[in-house]
Amino acid sequence: MKIFNRTLQGSSAISYAGLLEKIEILRSTLRWASKLERPEIEKLLRQSNALRDEVMQLSHKERFVKAAAAESPVADQPAGERRQALRERSFIFEGTFGDNPQLLDALEVAEKAAPTDLPVLIDGESGTGKELMAKVIHANGSRADKPYISVNCGAIPDNLLESELFGHKKGAFTGASNDRKGKFESAHRGTIFLDEIGELPLPGQVKLLRVLESHEIQRVGSDEPMVVDARIVAATNKDLRRLSAEGTFREDLFYRLSVIHVTLPPLRDRKDEIPLLFAYFGDEAAETLKRRPIKMTPRLRDFLLNYAYPGNIRELRNIIYRISCLAGDTADLAHLPEDIRPKPPASMLRNAASGAAGASIPASLSDAKRAASDEAERAFLERGLKEVGGTVAELARRCDMNRSHLQMLLKKHGIHSKDFRHPNPSKESTV
Numbered sequence: 511m512k513i514f515n516r517t518l519q520g521s522s523a524i525s526y527a528g529l530l531e532k533i534e535i536l537r538s539t540l541r542w543a544s545k546l547e548r549p550e551i552e553k554l555l556r557q558s559n560a561l562r563d564e565v566m567q568l569s570h571k572e573r574f575v576k577a578a579a580a581e582s583p584v585a586d587q588p589a590g591e592r593r594q595a596l597r598e599r600s601f602i603f604e605g606t607f608g609d610n611p612q613l614l615d616a617l618e619v620a621e622k623a624a625p626t627d628l629p630v631l632i633d634g635e636s637g638t639g640k641e642l643m644a645k646v647i648h649a650n651g652s653r654a655d656k657p658y659i660s661v662n663c664g665a666i667p668d669n670l671l672e673s674e675l676f677g678h679k680k681g682a683f684t685g686a687s688n689d690r691k692g693k694f695e696s697a698h699r700g701t702i703f704l705d706e707i708g709e710l711p712l713p714g715q716v717k718l719l720r721v722l723e724s725h726e727i728q729r730v731g732s733d734e735p736m737v738v739d740a741r742i743v744a745a746t747n748k749d750l751r752r753l754s755a756e757g758t759f760r761e762d763l764f765y766r767l768s769v770i771h772v773t774l775p776p777l778r779d780r781k782d783e784i785p786l787l788f789a790y791f792g793d794e795a796a797e798t799l800k801r802r803p804i805k806m807t808p809r810l811r812d813f814l815l816n817y818a819y820p821g822n823i824r825e826l827r828n829i830i831y832r833i834s835c836l837a838g839d840t841a842d843l844a845h846l847p848e849d850i851r852p853k854p855p856a857s858m859l860r861n862a863a864s865g866a867a868g869a870s871i872p873a874s875l876s877d878a879k880r881a882a883s884d885e886a887e888r889a890f891l892e893r894g895l896k897e898v899g900g901t902v903a904e905l906a907r908r909c910d911m912n913r914s915h916l917q918m919l920l921k922k923h924g925i926h927s928k929d930f931r932h933p934n935p936s937k938e939s940t941v
């Protein structure tokens with residue numbers, strides 16, 4: 511936000527003067543040219559593309575950031591207040607957010623963009639909340655009570671793309687046994703969310719561009735154009751600017767889609783949100799799984815607060831659901847997916863191998879306590895299993911424990927109940 515403000519106050523006048531100058535140069539080149547060859551045309555096109563780029567950037571800032579700055583002195587406002595202000599303006603956001611300035615920027619831009627019909631492009635790594643943001647934009651706009659239609663552009667086979675987006679007439683191609691509405695038609699008066707737009711192949715991009723320009727579609731096999739009024743929100747985890755420089759994404763489509771451009775930061779750049787998300791998903795998982803919200807051991811919490819989350823919020827959400835499902839009252843490192851679970855420190859492995867007596871001193875008091883508690887837990891389970899002859903259900907009943915939790919603990923310690931079964935073959939030993 512600060513960057514934008516600086517641009518507005520400082521260099522925006524200069525930028526406008528610069529722009530005008532470039533336009534004049536372009537105009538005079540055209541005015542005095544009696545005949546233009548292809549290379550000159552290409553050059554002029556490149557110049558006008560660059561100009562368009564600058565105008566887009568400038569107008570984006572003018573329209574949205576200036577408006578935000580005028581309403582509230584955002585740059586001077588502490589982050590906590592910005593967050594509070596968004597909530598107080600009854601901005602609907604199905605989720606939680608912290609004080610990360612980049613995310614607050616994104617939310618404020620989304621808030622401004624929502625009531626308009628302008629196309630929005632949301633980018634960010636996978637799992638950063640792009641789809642959620644698209645729904646938020648829809649929910650805060652005037653089309654909120656109209657359809658919201660989501661299309662995953664990466665998941666449609668090339669030969670079905672046109673029919674999927676624009677529909678088809680009966681008999682238009684083999685297998686088209688009925689007339690069918692496309693996604694654009696379904697989104698009429700509402701919002702169409704074009705997810706993974708970077709995956710759209712070039713022919714699809716051309717067709718999409720045509721619709722964006724004409725606001726008309728044609729079902730495959732029909733020559734009657736139909737007017738559609740769908741607000742476009744697109745998302746991508748790719749850098750479309752780079753793709754268009756490389757020639758795999760049409761530049762003109764990029765500009766059409768990105769009138770408003772919102773970038774969602776990865777979770778590792780907004781770590782202050784992690785504890786909020788624990789609480790948010792902890793409650794959500796508890797409700798779904800009909801249990802009490804999960805608690806975490808300090809070492810698990812510590813691990814999760816510092817983990818890098820390559821899968822971003824989606825990964826964090828999955829972890830919370832997983833531990834809420836697997837753990838009893840309190841989750842620990844053992845409940846984490848194996849591929850991210852930290853290895854126990856070498857000192858602890860040595861302790862375990864050599865037994866408590868004579869072992870090296872644990873690295874910290876909490877390590878020592880944890881090792882002792884693990885050891886007590888293991889001894890308890892082994893003694894119990896011995897008493898009930900390896901019948902897990904019986905042990906669970908006697909200790910008043912949840913059976914699946916007990917199974918989980920056995921797994922954690924690598925204890926096999928069948929090793930404790932009585933040799934008497936007539937004895938039933940269900941697990």
Ligand SMILES: Nc1ncnc2c1ncn2[C@@H]1O[C@H](COP(=O)(O)OP(=O)(O)O)[C@@H](O)[C@H]1O
Nearest residue numbers: 605606607635636637638639640641642823824
């Ligand atoms: N700020 C947030 N608060 C709560 N949940 C969130 C937030 N952002 C994303 N999520 C959740 O994280 C998951 C991934 O988000 P999604 O929008 O599908 O990401 P993307 O489309 O970027 O891959 C979804 O379950 C979504 O509801």
Ligand SMILES: [Mg+2]
Nearest residue numbers: 637640641705
């Ligand atoms: Mg997504």
